[in-house]
Amino acid sequence: MTPSHPPSAPSNQYRHLRVPLLRRESVGNAYHVLSFEVPDGLPADPGQFVMVRATTWGNSPLLPRPMSLLTGGTTPEILLKVVGEGTLRMGRAEPGELFSLTGPLGRGWRGPHPARQPLLVAGGVGIAPLLFLARELASSGRRPLAIYGGRTSRDLPFSDDLEEVAEVHITTEDGSRGLRGRVTDVLDDLLTPESEVFTCGPDRMMAAVADATFARDVPCQVSLEAPMACGFGVCLGCPVPAVSGGYLYACQEGPCLDARRIAWYPPTSQRGAR
Amino acid sequence: MTHQAVRVGSLTLKNPVLTASGTFGYGLEFAPFFDIEDLGGICTKGLSLAPRPGNPPPRICETPAGMLNAIGLANVGVEAFCTEKLPLLRERGVTVIANIFASSIDDFVTLANRLDREPGIHAIELNVSCPNVKTGGIEFGRDPHLSGEVTAAVRAATRLPLWVKMSPEAADLAAVARACQDAGADALTAINTIRGMAIDPERMCVRLANRTGGLSGPAIRPIALRIVWDLVGLVDIPVIAIGGIATAADALQFLLAGAHAVQVGTASFSDPVAPLTVAQGIRAFCEHRGLSIDDLIGRARTSATS
Structure with missing residues (x-):
């Protein structure tokens, strides 16, 4: 990268x-x-x-x-x-x-911006593209912040590997490891105006993470999961409603995308108007 | 090395393997995998006059040995195709069959006129059988009178070879096929997808936003074969077979039933090299048996059962 x-x-x-x-x-x-x-x-x-x-x-x-x-x-x-x-x-x-x-x-994560503090927010299996990113950051001498959440302590694959390359905050819904709660319970405390958020996990988690970044005016990229048959822009099975109208295709424009481009994650203030 | 070229009306294809519309994009997406000009031809994603965004998600879902799709004919529009995609296909020497879609006969004629002026288009395939749009599509393809009318109007608008893609859902497919032949079609393509549904029992809702979608893949192959067999007996123009073809053995069934060429569709999703592998497999079969493609076409119609 x-x-x-x-x-x-x-x-x-x-x-x-x-x-x-x-x-x-x-x-x-x-x-x-x-x-x-x-x-x-x-x-x-x-x-x-x-x-x-x-x-x-x-x-x-x-x-x-x-x-x-x-x-x-x-x-x-x-x-x-x-x-x-x-x-x-x-x-x-x-x-x-x-x-x-x-x-x-597809397109991987953009950036990360050299002047911002990367903050990775992972939910369960969503760790994969973020651990890849954290290792790349580590190889260029940067140590990102990370929040890693799962249902239980057994839903945190590769947490040890992540801890080698990032400063990790763990959350579990049952409290079996780290803080009892969700990633968003920690996010607000870690966000600063210099943060740049990268997130991958369940859609509802990413929506909540995106929302928190909008409120703080911080850049946020999400890694989307969508059903697809081909992966290279042919089947057109992975459309994501775009804020600008029409659709973005997760396999072409994504899977990593600026959360502000996706109509699924409008700021709360606009959500009622949908 | 045996001769693999086949004639479909006035058009000669390098070999009998084409790609099915909607499963091969505009061709260039597959260029990283193999030389797409080595195929008999490619059928483009269905082109409309204006770009179309397509249906809301979810648009696809996997089913046993197949998949449902309700894409809604999302495409870049005929202008963008002609200016951005076609020149690159022409450069490569690809045989291009432009699949077109419209909701009125006038629009079909305008599309045909537009494509008729473009060098590098080798035939037009009329999509009068899409099950996933509200107007046009299958409304034309179910009705012998309307099918004939669209075919005749497009026939008058272009000198290009004209293929008409059949819906398996016409109540009287024989009448539709004959009407298209009588109106000047050069070939019939069969079959388009068959409408189906899937429901997620966990979430207790339909899996596709469009509720229904077109079923494709190996699941529909026996139905396609039966329809192709029937059509070959009904019309004098060539029939091009499509429906769940993934291997050379699949393709051979359709050639032996009397199809002049085949289209590989859904198989390109699980194996993007499938169309080329099918073409190579047919060639190997011919060489092994010492037969030409022409020897194969329709051979099962006259042989006793094994």
């Missing part, structure tokens, strides 16, 4: 690869990390994603799944939570199993 030159267009350097699964590790509650073997490397920016499907799936599930990258390079990794048929199959995959990987796709 080159922070001073954010990607201005979605990558057209994506490839379709057939690669073996190198490793699968279970983490916490129904989370799995899959590592793939890509000898010539998958050069990805933090926030970019890949479309993933095992070649053994046959006709069902039919479509590949969009997955944020945890790392790129010669052993790219994804983090998944089992939520349906596709992720269930991935969570049972064995090393050596052949996968198709299309990527890197």
Whole structure:
């Protein structure tokens, strides 16, 4: 990543690869990390994603799944939570199993701005693109603030890894680790006029985070999750209503987007007018 | 190496594999994967006179061996296609079939006129069978009289080869097919998606904002094959097959049923290289059996069952 030159267009350097699964590790509650073997490397920016499907799936599930990258390079990794048929199959995959990987796709995080203090806000499996970002920041000598929330202590995959590269505040809904509550309970105290927020997690969490940043006039990017069949602007299955009218496509303009461009996250003051 | 070129009316395709409208964008999105000019041709996303934003989300959902879509013909509009996309396709030597959509016969004619002037368009495919828009689309394709009228009007507006894409939902598809042939269509494409639905039991709501969507993918292949077989027996113009084709073996079924060419659609989502793989597989089959494409077309119509 080159922070001073954010990607201005979605990558057209994506490839379709057939690669073996190198490793699968279970983490916490129904989370799995899959590592793939890509000898010539998958050069990805933090926030970019890949479309993933095992070649053994046959006709069902039919479509590949969009997955944020945890790392790129010669052993790219994804983090998944089992939520349906596709992720269930991935969570049972064995090393050596052949996968198709299309990527890197979409636009990653813009910036981060060199003069602002990065503040990463992650919810559960939303940690993936943010840990990738935190590691990139660490490699350029910056240590971001982070808030990481989950339902329980078992819904915080990679929290130790995050703590290596960021100053982390943990929240859990049941209080089994960190502060009992939600990420937004901590956010207000950590936001300063110099903050720049990057968030990924459940939609309602991101909406609340975006709202808090609007109130403080602080920049905020969200990493969107949307159903998509292709990942590169063809199926048109991932429209997101835009503030400017019409739609943005999560796979093309996103998945990382300025929260102010998305009609789902208008400031509270405008929300009633929708 | 056997000859893979096929003739569809006056148009010669490099090989019998095309891509289906709506599953291959404007072609260029697939250029990072393979040389798209190696295909028999590409059918563009349905083009309308003005750009269309499309339907609200959710627009797609996965179903057993298939998917539902209700995109609502989102597209950049014919002008942007001609100025921004077509020159790049022309440069590459891609065979381009422009799929067009309108809600009135006048607009269909205007679209055809506009495309007729553009070098690099090799045929026009009339979309009179989209199930996901309120006006136009399937309203034309269900009605033999209207189908014939649109076809005749567009026929008079362009010298380009004219293909008409059939809806599987016409009550009397034979009458629609004959009306299009009589009105001057050069080929029929079959089939467009079949309307379906899905409901999320957990959230107790329909999965698509449009409620219904068009079903595509391997789930519809046997239905498509039956319809293509019937159409080949009904009309004298070539039939181009589409419906759940993902492999060369799938495509061969349709050629053996009498289709002159095939379109690969939904398969391009799970494997973006699928259209090329299908074309290579058909070639390998021909070489292995010592047959030409022409030897294959319609062969199952005269063979005894195995």
